[in-house]
Amino acid sequence: MVDDPTTATRVTCYECGFAAPAGSDEWETATHPSLGVLTRCPECGSTNTTGG
Ligand SMILES: [Zn+2]
Structure with a gap:
């Protein structure tokens, strides 16, 4: 409810605990055929992230 900037x-x-703001250039992306563009961890290459 509260929009806190x-x-x-x-x-x-x-997988490894790497964290960065959503949409940050620190994140890499991977295109999945059914899920679309996923956020991919630059540290371990996993797409198992909390969001994005
Ligand atoms: Zn990772």
Whole structure:
């Protein structure tokens, strides 16, 4: 309900714990044939993240 600009959406990798803001250039992307564009961890290459 509260739009708090100080709380940017964070995305965290479940596999290695890497975290960066959603949409950050730090994240890589992977295109999945059915799911579309996924956020991919630059550290371990996993797409198992909390969001994005
Ligand atoms: Zn990772």
